[in-house]
Amino acid sequence: MFVILFCLAMPEVVEIPAPTYASVVAPLLNKHCVICHHSGEVAPFPLTSFEDARKRAGFLAKMAEEKRMPPWKAEPGFGEFHDTRILTGEEIVTLKAWADAGAPLGDPARVPPLPVFTEGWQLGKPDLVLEMPGDFDIPADGPDIYRSFVMPTRLKTDQTVAAIEFKPGNHRTVHHAMLFLDSSGEARRKDAADPAHGFGTFGGPGFLPSGTLGGWAPGNKPRRLPEGMGRLLKKDSDIVIQVHYHPTGKMEKDRSKVAIYFTPEPAVQMVAMMPLATRKIDIPPGEKRYNRHVEFTTPEHLRVVTVTPHMHLLGQEMKVRAITPQGKEIPLIWIRHWEFNWQDSYSLVRPLDIPAGSKLVLDAWYDNSAGNPLNPSSPPQRVTWGEQTVDEMCLCFISIVADSPQQLQKVRSAVFLQLFSPKDFLRLMQGK
Ligand code: HEC
Known part of the structure; x- marks a missing residue:
């Protein structure tokens, strides 16, 4: 009896303290x-400060x-990637609760120190550092600029690359970058034909690359390929970086750099790029959900290491998966809400084995209606494949590891045969 009375007399008041800046x-x-x-x-x-966060508390929560x-564009649960950027449900609730409580500071003594931002190269001393030949000027305003710059490697022997690190010369204006290889001299010729530094291209590199070294977007961490793997960098070839610049409201200059790390021993497994793509795009004006479906049956076993989806402004959604001969589905990547502004190269946590005879399947959707605020044409126009802002692409660069050069050659030939006519393939990268 006493116990019950005691409990009734002292109901437990559970008061969850509002989260504070200092504590959470x-x-x-x-x-x-x-x-x-x-x-x-x-x-x-x-x-980085309480004041920065306090005055935007509601906006951050939203x-x-x-x-x-x-x-972070990749759909959680569909493919597993390194350096995922996702908040937990609990973290989202915390930000909201903090904003609703008026964004309290809490105990100032408990505010944790800021992380240390690495100034130098993050993977240690590079084997080779290449820099843009000069400053590139970005006007204060106007449309975004896509520019390719050629950096000759002048290597005397073939090398295999384990990692690269791209360092923007000017973080305020460099939005993202893609790195391609050219051993044909085509990019040099394009550069020479354009009086300013580099040459202009919008979507793809503007020439047929002999390979890729991946991409860079803000927040990317450089990463070495697993031991034994490397990307072939042929002697005397060029690295071509395609940089996307965002005008900032003031005149800006950029001179970006790239550090290259070779494998300590020549790689035994070559990482190569294969495009899963179709040039057959013809989107009628007003079409809200135009679909392209691409299927490629691999004649050989493949191991996938990175995936880099690519569309332009009308791109809405892209899903890439593999289906084994037994009918098992292997997810590769699903970008549910495509954003042209946020192009990333996604590095798989574990190289993904795709058995010979599997189908690689890509589905892409485009919104060419007047209701799409990103539609570059008003009123909407018919849209086909191309490199210009008003054109579209349907492409996913897939980096694969082959067990031997012969095997790689077989896969490449199959890509040509199944996805493109040889003429198409040449045009694919030349942007014609
Ligand atoms: C990988 C880089 C990166 C990370 C990580 C990042 N942001 Fe951003 N944030 C940006 C960029 C870039 C913009 C400018 C808009 C754009 O280009 O998409 C931005 C814009 C914003 C905006 C303004 C959006 C607008 O429409 O004006 C808010 C608010 C914001 N970020 C909050 C956050 C919060 C909160 C976090 C962490 C939970 C975060 N950001 C993490 C890069 C990042």
């Missing part, structure tokens, strides 16, 4: 946001709730 919000921002949101970086404002920040 600062650690959360340090973990997920400040890598891009610190001064001099690509994000439009820093999130972006988190709508899954627009941190930027």
Whole structure:
């Protein structure tokens, strides 16, 4: 009896204290946001102090709730990637609760220190550093600029590359970059034909690359390929970087660099690029959900290491998967809400084995209606394959590891035969 009375007399009041900046919000921002949101970086404002976060508390919570920040386009659960940027449900609730409570500071003594931002090359001393030949000027405003720059390697022998690190010369304006290889001299000729540094291209590299070294977007961490694997860098070939610049409201200059790390021993497994693509695109004006479906049956066993989806402004969604001869589905990547502004190269946590005879299947959807705010044409126009802003592409670069050069050759020939006419393939990268 006494016990019951005691309990009734002292009901337990469970009061969950509102989350504070010091206790939970600062650690959360340090973990997920400040890598891009610190001064001099690509994000439009820093999130490195209490004041930075307090005055935008509601906005931060909203972006988190709508899954627009941190930027990460791959659908969770469909493919497993390195360096995933996703907030947990609990973290989203915390940001919201903090904003609703008026964004309290908490105990200032408990605010954790900021992470240390590495200034130098993150993987140690590179074997080769290449820099743009000069400063490239970006006007204060106007449309975004896509520019390719040629960097001759002048290597005397073939090498295999384990990793690269791209370092923007100017974080404020460099939005992302793609790195291609050219051993044909085509990119050099294009560069020479254009009086300013580099040459202009919008989507693809603007020439037929002999390979790729992957891509860079803000927040990317450089990473070595698993031991024994490498990308072939032929002697005397050029590295071509295609940079996407975002005007900032002031005149800007950029001179970006790239560091190359060779494999300690020549790689035994070559990582090569295969395009899963179709040039057959013809999107009628007004079409809201135009679909392209691409299938490629691999004659050989493949191991996939990275995937890099690519579409332009009308791109809406892309899904890439493999289907084994037994009918088992292997997810590769699914970008549910494509954003041209956020192109990434996705590195698989484990190389993915695709048995010989499997189908690689790509589905892409495009919105060419007037209701698409990104539609570059008003009123909407018929859209076909091409390199210009108003054109579209349907392409996923897939980096594969072959067990031997012969095997790679067989896969390449199959790609030509199944997906393109030889003429198509040449045009594919030349942007014609
Ligand atoms: C990988 C880099 C990166 C990370 C990580 C990142 N942001 Fe951003 N953020 C950006 C960029 C770049 C922009 C500018 C808009 C754009 O280009 O998409 C931006 C814009 C924003 C905006 C303004 C959006 C607008 O429409 O004006 C908010 C708010 C924001 N980020 C919050 C966050 C929060 C909160 C986190 C962490 C949970 C975060 N961001 C993590 C790069 C990043």
